[in-house]
Amino acid sequence: MTSQDCDKKLFLLDAYALIFRAYYAFIKNPRINSQGINTSAIFGFTNTLFDLIKKENPSHLAVVFDVGETFRHREYKEYKANRQETPEAIRIAVPYIHQILEALKIPCMSKEGYEADDVIGTLAKKAEREGYTTYMMTSDKDYAQLVSENIFVFKPASRGNDIEIWDIEAVKDKFQVETPSQVIDLLGMMGDNVDNIPGIPGVGEKTAKQFIKEYGSIENLFAHSSELKGKMREKVEANKELGLLSKKLATIETNVPIEFNYESLTVDKPNVDQVIKIFEDLEFRNMIVNFKKTYPNIFESENGPEKDLSNSVSVTGQRSLFDTLDQDIEMKESSNWKTIENTDHLYQLTETPMAVKLLVEKLSKQNIVCFDTETTSTDSMIAELVGISFSYEKAKGYYVPFNTKDKEKTQELIEILRPFFENENIAKVGQNLKYDYKVLRRYQVEVKGILFDTMIAHYLINPDARHNMDILAETELNYKPISIESLIGKKGKNQKLFSSVPLDEQKEYAVEDSDITLQLKNKLDPQLAKDNLKKLFTEIEMPLMKVLVDMEWCGINLDIHALQDMSKELVEDLSRLEKEIYSLAGEVFNINSPKQLGDIIFDKLKLGNKPKKTKTGQYATGEEVLLKLAHTHKIIDLLLEYRQLQKLKSTYVDALPDEVNPITKRVHTTFAQTVAATGRLASNNPNLQNIPIRTPRGQEIRKAFISKDHNHKIISADYSQIELRIIAAMSKDSAMINSFNNGEDFHKATASKVFHIPMDQVTKEQRSHAKTINFGIIYGVSAFGLSEQTGLSRSESKNLIDAYYAAYPELKKYISEQIETARKNGFVETLLGRRRYLPDIHSKNNVVRSHAERNAVNAPIQGTAADVIKIAMIKIHELLHEKNYQTKLLLQVHDELVFDAPDEEIKEVSALIKNTMENSVRMEVPLIVDVGVGTNWLEAH
Template sequence: MTSKNCDNKLFLLDAYALIFRAYYAFIKNPRVNSKGINTSAVFGFTNTLFDMMKKEKPTHLAVVFDVGETFRHKEYKEYKANREETPEAIRIAVPYIHKILEALGIPCLWKEGYEADDVIGTLAKKAEKEGFTTYMMTSDKDYAQLVSDHIFVFKPASRGNDIEIWDVEKVKEKFEVQSPSQIIDFLGMMGDSVDNIPGIPGVGEKTAKQFIKEYGSMENLFAHSSELKGKMKERIEENQELGLLSKKLATICTEVPIDFNYESYTVDNPNIDEVIKIFEDLEFRNMIQNFQKTYNIIAENEKAEYVKGVKPSASAQISLFEDEVVQQAEKSDRNTLSNTEHFYQLADTPMAIKLLLDKLHKQKIVCFDTETTSTDSMLAELVGISFSYEKGKGYYIPFNPKDKENTQKLIEIVQPFFENESILKVGQNLKYDCKVLRKYGLEVKGTLFDTMIAHYLINPDGRHGMDILAETELNYQPVSIESLIGKKGKNQNLFSMVPLEEQKEYAVEDSDITLQLKNKFEPRLAKDNLKKLFDDIEMPLMRVLTDMEWEGINLDISALKEMSKELVQDILRLEKEIYSLAGDEFNINSPKQLGDIIFDKMKLGDKPKKTKSGQYATGEDVLLKLAHKHKIIDLLLEYRQLQKLKSTYVDALPDEVNSFTGRVHTTFAQTVAATGRLASNNPNLQNIPIRTERGQEVRKAFIAKDAHHKIISADYSQIELRIIAAMSKDPTMISSFKRGEDFHKSTAAKVFHIPLDQVSREQRSHAKTVNFGIIYGVSAFGLSEQTGLSRSESKSLIDAYYEAYPVLKQYIGNQVNIARKNGYVETLLGRRRYLPDIHSHNSIVRSHAERNAVNAPIQGTAADVIKIAMIRIHDLLKEKNFQTRLLLQVHDELVFDAPNEEVKEISQLIKTTMENALKIEVPLVVDVGVGQNWLEAH
């Protein structure tokens, strides 16, 4: 069996190397579906596979797995003995990956007694003889020893870097060897901690490379050991047997008894039905589209050409089985509108609308949803409103956005329903609907139930969009907006042009599904003791956020324009200074040119780091380490800082001003952060700079309504430290806060064993870092990086901290135990954070979950406290008819706009309400400031 064809392109994938890589890529934010399955490894592996197939278009493909112990374990029983047990999430993932590969028609290979490296090495060498070009897809450096003119290492993209392909020259350059085969000697000499290959004691990477240059091989090194001196000579002569064993362990076997059946490795048409079924089970909605793109779906406008025998354009990459993809997808066992019994009616006449309203007023629970011309609620015009109060039934009232007079008449007809406080109103992302209706003078009154928020409390790490909830909770595939308005689409304005019948089906389906979701989620909220949190905090907060977003904040555009001019001048001045110090003009924004200047011309770095593309790395982390070497580095950092300030904030913020209101209206996301914290976007006003003097100037542009108003800023002082003191019940911490001491200074006195009045500024700073670091599980290494202390000094500081606060240390241990027992931790008010990796045998994964076990209840309780304060202040302002308005929530700070005559009374009301939002053993302290702008107030 021969295939002497240079066009044959074989990819051999090292399964576990790619699976582990995928899993750890999501380690800080794992993908967990509605069934609680961690799908990170499956998702990442499959995505990497499809990405490679689309870009590289292999003709042949196989995935190789490790199985059990190998011949190396017999040679050396400690081989890989230091490896952590495989994380549960990966053990769960592997069967799914096998199923996906089987459905795709991609062979899974392995051989008892051998590793994936050996199987891949053997097949690569056999393929080379058959005229194949082989790419070994892996992140493992050991494969470099196999590289030849027709065998390459293919390293997938990671951390923003592009793929790497190692050919012979690349291997020689990277490892400083004369031939890839010398990689075996290199690995044998220095050993490998990952595989627990001992190597030669005292020989590291640098020494191994030097020995390879001088002696070429391990055997030749041993033959000339007499040329060596001192301790190294002794080590080499005493450990020859260990060195040869290490070399043997590091050698990839290319004689595995496995046939190269290249015909079975061809990339064929997959079992589409099975692939889609697996992806649906895993809740990989977008992966289905990725799958179709990978296997080249025929474009509609090119099908006819193909049928006529005309070869399609290369860019289309057409496949013969697009129709099968569509047909098989339609055969999915997921319910759709077409195969589900339903009764959706159009109410488009005055009589029909009147009859509908009569029905609605008789209901206790009604779900509604608005259809609009835009996803921006401040710009959106009504296209229609749908209603549903019974599964499978619903109604749709269409509006004509261009007919303002008729729209207003319809608004007056539906107004009594929205103001009827006896009807519980259900919706998905109700804040959006409430803001849209407010534009027409409609206030949605009565009790509300938002399914998006309900699901967020039930599964804070999940996705909360209606489509994904319908699929995962109801096994239902909703009609997509793209199918109605075309892929150009996502232009929602086109929805008003969709025929009424199709509008009705799409719109009422949303209300119908949302009502069904409400009926699923409500008992789960009760079961998990989340109903009070939902009813008393999250739903009332939704109304508060609606008012805040509607109000917006005033922006001094002229001040920002002036600031922009000043920044231009400062940036030009910095450019001149940089050019002068560099002795040359160059593009400061070009990493390549900058790297050439500071490393080649100015020689500022020893062994400067390079990127994958071969140019010098010039990121902020690199420049900071060089700051002490030359004044130019500080200027470069300042230059970048000012450029970012100008482009991201000073020049961008004026574009965010609403043309109708003249104010900036951010959107607060209530269902994003798993801890319960709010997020801000479009624009993000929680990231307005505050740490630098120039950054603070941006806050100066956020101003009061007019000369008769002031900005009030109220900020919790050290709320997370106060909460952990209260939750841990550490008497020393509690006492310090009750006495009103400077807590960081107090901590410094305890850990450095000195009187309070002798604490230096630096010691207080170190204590502050530890105080906040403990909440986030800081390690000695992490503390060392933040403070500049040595690791041993940092460890001593952490040990001294726990000696000072022993009850806190016990509390941290208890929190981890609670997480192990329950699988989740809770805030003081019952908000949950699920920690599926708390039992992992992998120390990295487990420690991440353990840190969250401590941190999540603290952050979450802080979030709950400020939410309670927001609700109470909002209610008091309305109840007492104050004209003060709450505008922003930024972490632990609230920002208000108040008439001058209310400032004094309101400031006290805000402070009192915030400090009494939640009664805990430690007093909550709020600092209140007043000014004509945000900076003055803060």
């Protein structure tokens, strides 16, 4: 705290600022109890409150809420108009928070017609006159205007940073003002997107700070506007009223008609039974323990209420997402973490060849060892080793550093370590092992033995969460690791800087990683078994990791000259389109300027009814807007084509040549196993799974992906309608199964059933409609959605869906059962046990709940398809090695595999690929694979 501390210390909490902050802290990993209530906001807010009471020991405390519209809404109807509707979870949370505060005997304050900041501002000023030191707890920068010698902004900790306390000097430094009151003028000039305060158009933060420096206030700026030049003078003088209104909206009212009764704001003894009852109802087991730590004097003994109450909570459902955060008691803002500074540990530096030999002897006697590489780059294809850490026992480990300038010495140490890495009897543990595997391969070392990747393990256990090591250490072990920024500064993205860090600091950082990762392995391994995910982990995900290493290492050949020619053609096409667009518009304008384009489309050409506008007041001209106007005027169709070609050129045609590795002369994408919650792989740097295929111009890009040389060909193997075949098998719908088993054209067969006509009378249009609904059913298509896609009326679409379910009744039953399973268990599973948790399945918001219900049906289908192709990849990879084929698996693009094969192997390998893919998983419905061969990817596909 500061020198201003005194006995009379008042904390005023901005309720909604802290509630929203708590909610979004868990947005990717929400806490859901067994009743289906999203308790993230309640949990986070209460922890923040307890943390504050424990650490700051306030003598006086109040939580202030917003209620209804304020005088600002009357002044400016658009005030806060850009805010999205309050999330349902927060609306549910607020009454619970009120109950908790009431039970804790912490006063809640508000005043109709005023915002929380007005009430807090008024109370702070009144308290100051009474000799109190006031801390306004909020993440809202607007409060800076209230700061004085005895009033401070108390910003909660976030993202690993400690709390911030803004005094007068801090405000002056952060906002570049002479006094805190000038923050009001600053906001009046630059506006505030959060509250939709307009400010002066054209004046951003940088310009506003310059104006404050020169003129001191917004009124003085207007008084001296003649000193400004050009367009800035025009904007300032034209928007005087708007600027003054903005200042008024940004000013926190400090004369709210509310009393400051210091006696009512004292921190009192809570109603223990009431608090505990609320926590039990919410299933906040650890919160009861935290409650005792916050109010230690009200509990009689260590073995009293805490022990009994923390074990008294009844959890009737199966494992749900709230279990995964039980250890996150203090959230990410806590100072109660275990760290390297408060945890006993023994980390040793192992520098000399003799020391490394002794280390290898120790490692060779272990069954399980965790290791982690430190490198000069996050790109494993060019990364050089800075060091390797090892740990096989909690709180103990070793660090072997390398001199990046002495390659001979580095290779000497690597050779000493080689027997450990290539020992198949030692299981190796790591976090994101694929990266380390590839780095070591650059030094001709192959990592052998059973592998355990903690990142992949956690992904299977909780696919929607984040899986980086720092997050896992915090949530699973209540441990906060050393940050790389603390070692090499805020600009630590340059990994090369790590090699300049003193060896002792390198050692602490590096060995801590291995130590923590080993502890994570011991925590996650039993959870895999508990959730029946062990087989998926050991037989699919970990073997697949090695397959991906080989694919990424191999890369794919790119015809740069073909792309350069394509780029020239696109330049010509774009130039032609520009001229046509200008001709139709009747003037030359910047096609890429949303404002200028909006003026042309909506003001000049008068297209569309009631066009939408953005927060800045200009017309919305995104792709969605243009698509709705398609075919209403030729200019719209040309604009859509222009954007499509422009994206092709910038995103693929011009960008792909830059992705060619200068050493291998090939493109090496990275496949991520832990991104898509459904189990699908993702491709990055570059993303080769998004290469366009639906348009002729987009397809041309695939032509640039070519075989190794003239003696090789590209083989493409693609599952045919795999998701439809899987849903037929999983639903056990006899009509669907029979259709596939009989080799029928499934879309035509569906059309025959829903339109009640013989198959030989089905028209092309009817087959197209049937195809749309076949794939749409997997994604929960509605009558409205089907109508949008097919052009049929809403009633025709509804009749079509009804006829579809009548034709496939067992499918309809399966869909209902899947939704019910999700409601009961909180998750759904693929055929092989991959889980997808659906915390919103009980939401009272129909839109949110419907989305979860669609995922309940879709996730097992997509996930099973992902599992099927992964198994095929593993088996094909094994067979190619066993039979000593030179064919290489290069890419996986959802349901397709791409290979590079010598001409003499094509016939045999094509048959091997087709047979293996079709028999990777046995189901009641046959899997069919189409195989193509060509000199390039497009030709093969």
